[in-house]
Amino acid sequence: MTTHAPQAMQSVTLPASLDEAVAALEAMPAAVPVAGGTDLMAAVNKGLLRPSALVGLGRISELRGWHYQDGHALLGAGLTHARTGRPDFAALIPALAASARAAGPPQIRNAGTLGGNIASSAPTGDTLPVLAALEAELVVAGPGGVRREIPVSHLLAGREMLGPAELIGFVRVPLLHAPQVFLKATGRTGPGRATASVAIVLDPARRGVRCAVGAIAPMPLRPLEAERWIASLIDWDGERGLAPDALAAFGEYVAAACIPDHAPPADGSEAPPLSPAVLHLRRTVAALARRALGRALS
Numbered sequence: 001m002t003t004h005a006p007q008a009m010q011s012v013t014l015p016a017s018l019d020e021a022v023a024a025l026e027a028m029p030a031a032v033p034v035a036g037g038t039d040l041m042a043a044v045n046k047g048l049l050r051p052s053a054l055v056g057l058g059r060i061s062e063l064r065g066w067h068y069q070d071g072h073a074l075l076g077a078g079l080t081h082a083r084t085g086r087p088d089f090a091a092l093i094p095a096l097a098a099s100a101r102a103a104g105p106p107q108i109r110n111a112g113t114l115g116g117n118i119a120s121s122a123p124t125g126d127t128l129p130v131l132a133a134l135e136a137e138l139v140v141a142g143p144g145g146v147r148r149e150i151p152v153s154h155l156l157a158g159r160e161m162l163g164p165a166e167l168i169g170f171v172r173v174p175l176l177h178a179p180q181v182f183l184k185a186t187g188r189t190g191p192g193r194a195t196a197s198v199a200i201v202l203d204p205a206r207r208g209v210r211c212a213v214g215a216i217a218p219m220p221l222r223p224l225e226a227e228r229w230i231a232s233l234i235d236w237d238g239e240r241g242l243a244p245d246a247l248a249a250f251g252e253y254v255a256a257a258c259i260p261d262h263a264p265p266a267d268g269s270e271a272p273p274l275s276p277a278v279l280h281l282r283r284t285v286a287a288l289a290r291r292a293l294g295r296a297l298s
Helices: 020-027 039-047 094-101 106-111 114-120 127-134 151-158 224-233 244-258 275-298
Strands: 010-012 032-034 051-055 067-070 072-076 137-141 146-153 167-174 180-186 195-202 208-214
Touching: 010 032, 020 051, 020 137, 020 167, 020 275, 032 039, 032 127, 051 224, 072 114, 094 127, 094 180, 094 195, 114 167, 127 151, 127 167, 127 180, 127 195, 127 208, 137 151, 180 275, 208 224, 208 244, 208 275, 224 244, 244 275
Parallel strands: 010 051, 032 051
Antiparallel strands: 067 072, 072 167, 137 146, 137 167, 180 195, 195 208
């Protein structure tokens, strides 16, 4: 006797270029693209997904590197977390490298890819708040060699979606040449899934601070008012330091914006208090935001 359910016959296609991969998806609408497979295979093993065909992206060399383009880094969607975490990459985009190094144990970092992190859009994806804070854009490849660009935040928020036979080809990230910090809190010691994460990016040219909070919502959250407020306090022409009280206030501002109090009921009665677990999460976000900004400014 066996408890294994019968599976449909699977076909695997291994294209050598991005356009070949798009053509394969166009010819097989039910096919699923796979790169590192860290999320896809977990879903298959749990019985949540039974793809009838796979389009492997591992042989597409153009997706595994990066190059410079008009003050930006054009990152291939097939870049692994292990490659992104290396020192030469960290010199370009420090926060993205830090998030890649925190993405899990070595076997996950060696297989998981930047494009897969975006496509799966798991709330705990470590690179997602960094990409949101950097205001990165996606270069999406479609049938007929068509390329279109969309902000990564639009895809994560569901404002724009990938169409049939479309693939994330590249991620365009501005090279700000300024301090960036990524911090995360986990429920256990060592690499693990984030309970909360914060990315801070300084933009001296625009005299701005960008902050994104991950893992606490289905998509990274940007506390825009807190960003504008703290940027107005920074001496951009001086040492850029802030008093501890200002850093603490920024942390509280970010946490309250991302985890607000309950709205009062329509009958005018008092709003119920937040649960202890939610209050703990709010304190965690406040601490991460305070520490991340302090490290960036130092």
